[in-house]
Every structure is written in C-alpha cells, then in structure tokens.
Amino acid sequence: MSIKKIAEMTGLSTATVSHALNNNRKVSDSSRQKVLIAAHEIGYRPNLAARMLRTQKSSTIAFVIPTDELNRNANYFYMDVLLGIRKKLAETNYYVIVSNYGASAEGEKSLRAVQVLQKQWVDGIILVPSSRNPNQLNILKEMGVPFVLVDRRVDGSDFSCVDSSNETGAYEAVSLLARSGKKKIGLLGGGLGVSSGAMRYSGYKKAIHSLGFDYEDEYVILAKQYSIENGRLFARELLARGIDGLFVSDNVLTMGAVLELNSQGVKIPEDIGIIGYDDFDWMDMITPPLTTVKQPAYQMGYVAAEMMMRKIIGMDVNEKVMLDTSIVVRKSHG
Amino acid sequence: MSIKKIAEMTGLSTATVSHALNNNRKVSDSSRQKVLIAAHEIGYRPNLAARMLRTQKSSTIAFVIPTDELNRNANYFYMDVLLGIRKKLAETNYYVIVSNYGASAEGEKSLRAVQVLQKQWVDGIILVPSSRNPNQLNILKEMGVPFVLVDRRVDGSDFSCVDSSNETGAYEAVSLLARSGKKKIGLLGGGLGVSSGAMRYSGYKKAIHSLGFDYEDEYVILAKQYSIENGRLFARELLARGIDGLFVSDNVLTMGAVLELNSQGVKIPEDIGIIGYDDFDWMDMITPPLTTVKQPAYQMGYVAAEMMMRKIIGMDVNEKVMLDTSIVVRKSHG
DNA sequence: TTGTATGCGTTATCAC
DNA sequence: GTGATAACGCATACAA
Numbered sequence: 012m013s014i015k016k017i018a019e020m021t022g023l024s025t026a027t028v029s030h031a032l033n034n035n036r037k038v039s040d041s042s043r044q045k046v047l048i049a050a051h052e053i054g055y056r057p058n059l060a061a062r063m064l065r066t067q068k069s070s071t072i073a074f075v076i077p078t079d080e081l082n083r084n085a086n087y088f089y090m091d092v093l094l095g096i097r098k099k100l101a102e103t104n105y106y107v108i109v110s111n112y113g114a115s116a117e118g119e120k121s122l123r124a125v126q127v128l129q130k131q132w133v134d135g136i137i138l139v140p141s142s143r144n145p146n147q148l149n150i151l152k153e154m155g156v157p158f159v160l161v162d163r164r165v166d167g168s169d170f171s172c173v174d175s176s177n178e179t180g181a182y183e184a185v186s187l188l189a190r191s192g193k194k195k196i197g198l199l200g201g202g203l204g205v206s207s208g209a210m211r212y213s214g215y216k217k218a219i220h221s222l223g224f225d226y227e228d229e230y231v232i233l234a235k236q237y238s239i240e241n242g243r244l245f246a247r248e249l250l251a252r253g254i255d256g257l258f259v260s261d262n263v264l265t266m267g268a269v270l271e272l273n274s275q276g277v278k279i280p281e282d283i284g285i286i287g288y289d290d291f292d293w294m295d296m297i298t299p300p301l302t303t304v305k306q307p308a309y310q311m312g313y314v315a316a317e318m319m320m321r322k323i324i325g326m327d328v329n330e331k332v333m334l335d336t337s338i339v340v341r342k343s344h345g
Numbered sequence: 346m347s348i349k350k351i352a353e354m355t356g357l358s359t360a361t362v363s364h365a366l367n368n369n370r371k372v373s374d375s376s377r378q379k380v381l382i383a384a385h386e387i388g389y390r391p392n393l394a395a396r397m398l399r400t401q402k403s404s405t406i407a408f409v410i411p412t413d414e415l416n417r418n419a420n421y422f423y424m425d426v427l428l429g430i431r432k433k434l435a436e437t438n439y440y441v442i443v444s445n446y447g448a449s450a451e452g453e454k455s456l457r458a459v460q461v462l463q464k465q466w467v468d469g470i471i472l473v474p475s476s477r478n479p480n481q482l483n484i485l486k487e488m489g490v491p492f493v494l495v496d497r498r499v500d501g502s503d504f505s506c507v508d509s510s511n512e513t514g515a516y517e518a519v520s521l522l523a524r525s526g527k528k529k530i531g532l533l534g535g536g537l538g539v540s541s542g543a544m545r546y547s548g549y550k551k552a553i554h555s556l557g558f559d560y561e562d563e564y565v566i567l568a569k570q571y572s573i574e575n576g577r578l579f580a581r582e583l584l585a586r587g588i589d590g591l592f593v594s595d596n597v598l599t600m601g602a603v604l605e606l607n608s609q610g611v612k613i614p615e616d617i618g619i620i621g622y623d624d625f626d627w628m629d630m631i632t633p634p635l636t637t638v639k640q641p642a643y644q645m646g647y648v649a650a651e652m653m654m655r656k657i658i659g660m661d662v663n664e665k666v667m668l669d670t671s672i673v674v675r676k677s678h679g
Numbered sequence: 680t681t682g683t684a685t686g687c688g689t690t691a692t693c694a695c
Numbered sequence: 696g697t698g699a700t701a702a703c704g705c706a707t708a709c710a711a
Contacts, residue, residue, distance in 0.1 A: 012688095013688055013689085014689065024697065024698040025688090025690090025698090025700095026690085026691080026698060026699080027696080027697055027698075029690060035691085037696060038696075038697085042696080057688085058689070060403065060687080060689090061394075061398050061687070061690090063397075064392070064395050064687090064702095064703045064704065064705090065689045065690045065691085065702080067703080069394065071442070083421075083425065083626060084626065084627075086421075086424050086425075086428065087417075087420075089424075091420075093443065094420065097444070106444070107442065108405070108440045108441065108443075109442075111431055132393050132394075132440075266626060266630060269630055270629065270630060291417075291627070293600060293625070293630075293631070294627075295604065296600060296603055297627070298631070298632045347705080357681080357682085358681065358682045359682090359683095359704090360684095360707075361680085361681060361682075363705070363707085364706090370707095372680075373680060373681085376680085376681085391704085392705070395703070396705055396706075398687045398688065398689090398703090398704080399704080399707085400706070
C-alpha cells in the first residue's frame with residue numbers, strides 16, 4: 012500500500028514513484044504509466060500522516076465556533092458558514108476540523124480551544140472570535156498559524172476577516188421601519204462585546220440621527236444573553252416604553268419578541284412594525300411573515316476559505332472583506 | 346519543540362521522555378519532573394503527524410453527511426448531531442472532520458466522499474448513508490474502517506447504527522390526529538429509499554390499521570425531493586382528495602404544506618389537523634404553533650460518538666441503538 | 680529504572 | 696531522467 016511497494020512492482024525507485032505521482036519533476040512517460048498502473052492496481056492511497064510529517068502541512072484547517080446552548084439558531088447560522096467553507100475546500104482537497112467553545116466563555120477559554128488545534132495539526136484556522144479583544148489572537152499570530160476571522164472582527168488590528176455589512180443592515184432596517192411610518196423605533200440588540208453587536212447598534216444610531224429622530228436611551232436594550240426568554244422580557248419592556256417600531260438585531264431575541272407581541276395581542280405590523288436579523292426559510296411561515304436583515308452565511312464561509320487558501324499558498328496579505336447584507340422584505344415591518 | 350530537544354535539555358533519552366510524557370512505563374519521579382518542567386518551558390506540543398505515522402492512529406474521526414441545497418433544515422438537524430458528537434469527542438481529545446456529499450447522489454457518489462477519508466487518515470467514520478443499500482458499506486467494512494451509521498439504517502446488515510424510533514413517532518402522530526377527531530388522515534412523506542422515510546411510512550400504515558381506518562392509497566404521497574415547492578404541491582393534491590388530517594414526515598415538506606394550507610385559507614387545526622417532523626424553536630411561532638415529532642438529534646450524535654469510541658478501543662461489537670422520539674404537542678394537530 | 684536503535688511512509692537533496 | 700538516502704518526530708522492542 013506504500014510508495015515502496017509500487018517501487019518494487021515497477022522496478023523504479025521510490026523517488027521516481029513519488030515524483031510520478033506528484034508531478035514534481037520530469038518523469039518519462041513510460042515510467043509514469045507503470046507507476047500509475049501499479050498504483051491503481053493496489054489501490055494506493057498516500058499516507059497523509061507521513062506526508063504531513065515530511066512536509067509540515069496537513070491539508071486540514073480548523074473551523075472554530077462558539078456554541079450557545081440557548082441559541083441553536085446561531086449554530087445553524089454557522090452550519091451555513093461551514094458548508095460554504097466545505098464547498099471551497101472540496102475544490103482543493105482540504106479537510107475541515109470543526110471545534111467549538113462555550114459562547115459564554117471569556118476570551119481565555121476560546122483561545123484554549125484554539126490551542127488544541129495547533130500549528131502541528133492544522134494549516135490554518137477559521138475562527139469566530141469570542142470578543143473584540145485582540146489579545147488572544149496576538150498569541151495565535153505569534154505562533155505563526157494563519158487565521159481568518161469570520162462573522163466578527165476584533166478591535167484595532169489588521170487581521171484577515173470576513174463579515175457582513177452589519178452597520179448598513181441595521182441602518183437600512185431602521186430606515187425601512189421609518190419609511191413605513193414608524194416614529195418611535197426601538198432596538199433590541201446584542202451586547203457590544205462582539206463586533207457584530209456593536210456595528211448593528213451603530214447602524215441603528217446612525218439611522219435614527221439621519222432620520223431626524225432623537226436618540227432615546229429608553230428605546231434601546233442590549234441583551235447579554237440571547238435567549239427567547241430575554242427576547243420576551245425586553246420586548247415587553249420596550250413595548251411599555253411606547254415604541255411603535257422595533258429592530259431586533261439577533262435571531263433568537265427576534266423569536267422571543269414576536270412571541271411576546273403576539274401573546275399580548277399587539278398587532279404586527281399595525282401597532283408595532285418589527286424587523287429581525289438573519290434569514291431562515293421558516294420566517295415565511297409566521298404571522299405576519301417576518302422582514303429581516305439577511306447575511307450571506309454560506310458565502311461568508313466560502314470567502315473565508317478562499318482567503319485561508321491564499322494565506323496557505325503563502326500570500327501574506329491581510330484582507331478585510333465585508334459582504335453585503337440585504338433586507339428580505341416580507342410583512343412585519345409595516 | 347520536539348521530544349529530542351527535551352531529551353537534550355534533561356540529559357535523558359528520548360525513550361524516557363516519551364514514557365514520562367505518556368505514562369507508558371515506569372519513570373522515576375525525578376526524571377518525570379525534569380521532563381515536565383522542560384516540556385513546559387519550551388511549550389512542547391506533540392507532533393501529531395509523527396505520532397500518527399508511528400501509531401497508525403489519528404485521534405480523528407469523520408462525520409459524513411448528505412447536504413441538500415433545497416433543504417437547509419436537514420443540514421441544521423445534522424448540526425445538532427454534530428454538536429453531540431463534538432461533546433463526546435471533546436471528552437477524549439478526539440477531533441472531528443466534517444465531510445459532505447450531495448443528497449441527490451447515488452450510493453456510488455456518497456461512497457467516494459467516504460473513500461477520501463481513508464483508513465490512513467481517520468480512525469473511524471460516523472456516516473449518514475445515502476440509501477438503504479448496504480453494498481457501499483461492505484466496501485468500508487472490507488477496508489476495516491470502523492463506522493457507525495447515524496439517522497438512517499441500511500437493509501439486512503448488522504452494522505452499528507443509532508437512529509430514533511421513526512416508526513413509533515409516525516404511529517403516535519397519526520394516533521394523535523385520530524384522537525383529535527380526524528378520520529381521513531393523509532401522509533406526505535419522504536421516499537422509501539432511506540430507512541427513516543420507510544419507517545415513518547410503516548408507522549403511518551400501522552396506525553391507520555390499528556385505528557380501524559382503511560388504508561387509502563390516494564391519501565399518501567411520497568416525495569422524492571424535499572422542497573417547499575413540493576410540500577405545497579403535494580399538500581394541495583391531498584387537500585383536493587378530501588383529507589382532514591395530515592402527517593408530514595419531513596420538516597421541509599411540512600413548511601410547504603403549512604404555507605399552502607394557509608394560503609388557501611384552510612383553518613388549522615379545525616379544517617385540517619397537521620403534525621410535522623423534527624422540532625425547532627421557531628415552530629412555536631407559526632400560527633397555529635406546530636405539533637411535531639421530535640428526534641433527539643444532539644443525543645444521537647453523542648451516542649454515535651460513544652459507540653465509535655468503543656469500537657476504536659477495540660470492542661468489535663455492532664450495536665443498534667434506537668433513541669426515543671417524542672411528540673411535542675402544540676396546537677396544529679386538533 | 681533507563682538507553683539504543685529502528686521504522687512508520689513520505690518528500691527532497693544530492694549525485695549520477 | 697533516475698536512484699540512494701536522509702530526515703521529518705515519535706513510540707516501542709530490545710538491551711542493559
């Protein structure tokens with residue numbers, strides 16, 4: 012099953028066999044034929060461990076995600092990202108190892124999850140960082156592991172990353188609510204500890220200002236935990252504060268909010284217009300169908316993998332790619 | 346960064362260092378201390394490629410799934426399974442490589458996806474088979490790769506597998522519709538080419554019989570492709586044939602069916618009671634909230650990984666585990 | 680309790 | 696165009 016065996020079978024040296032198989036140097040056609048035939052005959056498969064030991068490359072990358080027990084939808088979002096990564100890697104025969112860390116983890120913990128997948132093992136890491144703090148990533152950088160951030164950025168660094176236009180997405184959502192006649196538009200958002208949360212918050216604020224509204228502190232609630240319960244709780248509070256429009260910048264909070272409004276008999280979108288975040292097929296099915304900001308999850312994965320491959324090839328560039336969000340207009344906004 | 350370096354630092358041999366690190370044979374406390382300290386000092390990490398080459402074990406397993414572009418929900422289901430696998434593997438420091446194949450692929454194609462992840466590379470494969478045909482898996486068996494099937498079984502073989510009680514789930518769903526007063530209960534199901542589809546169909550039939558109903562061919566449609574469009578199309582047909590209850594044994598078809606009924610102004614559950622398959626949080630949000638058969642996806646992954654580890658340890662047993670489904674009772678059934 | 684030495688299957692360097 | 700052979704880092708059989 013080894014190259015040595017093929018060498019014996021063909022009467023060639025292991026060197027020639029290796030080169031015939033990998034096209035690394037000129038090999039005569041007759042030799043190549045012999046090798047290929049023999050290889051086929053014994054069902055030869057290269058031993059990746061040996062190759063890896065020799066070349067210091069594993070043809071494998073890691074995809075590291077936060078997993079939040081409370082928020083299965085977030086995991087589903089990353090599933091789409093993962094399939095995008097797979098798509099790209101399949102083109103080049105790379106593998107992907109999936110690892111995860113607790114979403115509630117401090118940066119410390121997420122890094123440990125990353126350390127396991129060390130230089131020795133994967134050629135690179137595609138990572139959803141746990142916070143905007145770049146410190147943990149500097150360690151990775153020092154280790155010399157190529158990495159690409161996806162979905163979230165970190166502050167003040169030029170690490171490669173691909174995310175979507177969170178700020179614009181939020182801006183447009185709020186603008187659409189306003190165009191639909193809403194005047195007291197609330198934000199139910201995620202924490203500012205991750206870039207996506209921060210950018211959506213920023214987009215909300217910018218929209219409020221450019222629409223000529225006053226920014227009201229009491230119309231904004233930023234949740235630390237993304238649970239349906241929190242969605243209900245905070246939606247109830249915002250409702251009591253008199254909003255007539257609501258932008259919810261997280262998909263689980265969105266579910267809680269809609270549930271709460273429905274159970275209070277609030278009419279959507281007449282009484283309150285609502286726009287959620289992330290797009291799933293089922294959003295067509297709720298009453299009324301939910302207008303949302305859509306991120307191109309699959310494409311984010313694909314692009315991240317492309318960037319990863321470029322790094323592995325040796326192009327030592329750091330690229331920041333921001334893919335477009337879009338508003339999927341259904342009925343709930345107004 | 347290698348064992349050799351530690352040997353130099355401590356004045357011990359590489360053998361002793363290796364044993365000190367892995368507890369494979371008695372090492373004096375003083376030597377062990379020296380080794381541990383030196384290892385810590387240089388931030389030693391074992392080179393997995395070298396270990397793998399030497400031991401023929403990779404501490405890695407593959408998880409191979411079908412991916413269906415039309416059915417993102419199916420992918421999400423597998424995400425839950427994946428996280429269950431991860432949970433178990435994290436306990437033993439195993440890694441998981443995720444691979445996928447086109448859902449529409451013939452057995453042939455799915456096997457090829459598996460071949461890539463060969464003996465040389467992963468210690469075992471957790472696999473969602475593409476069909477009930479065992480032939481492709483016999484090849485795997487011959488290769489000597491431990492594998493565990495998950496979610497679906499294959500015919501007439503004793504391969505290890507873990508799935509859920511599809512037949513009982515379907516049986517109970519139909520029974521519940523009947524208890525709610527439905528008398529002409531239709532089935533919109535998946536193809537019989539995979540075991541889950543076949544078992545749900547069987548459960549439907551058994552329920553119909555034991556309820557004393559006549560099995561009506563025209564109340565049953567089995568879809569080849571799981572798309573929302575098909576869900577709508579076939580729901581419309583069944584509706585025209587006079588059903589008053591509908592069990593949909595696939596989550597995407599369920600979405601199409603509900604969409605169709607709603608758009609036709611059919612009242613759920615008064616006019617038609619409906620029960621879907623698989624349970625997601627969002628099912629609370631549609632009107633009316635959807636009663637479904639729930640599979641323990643996460644646990645299926647966890648158990649599959651447990652079985653895998655047992656096989657890797659060397660226990661050459663084939664186990665068939667069937668986890669319980671349950672009915673999540675909401676409002677749509679009656 | 681410890682050390683020596685071999686080989687896992689490749690790729691790559693050097694020589695021819 | 697080809698062949699010997701070293702080396703990647705580790706685990707282990709065999710010796711001591």
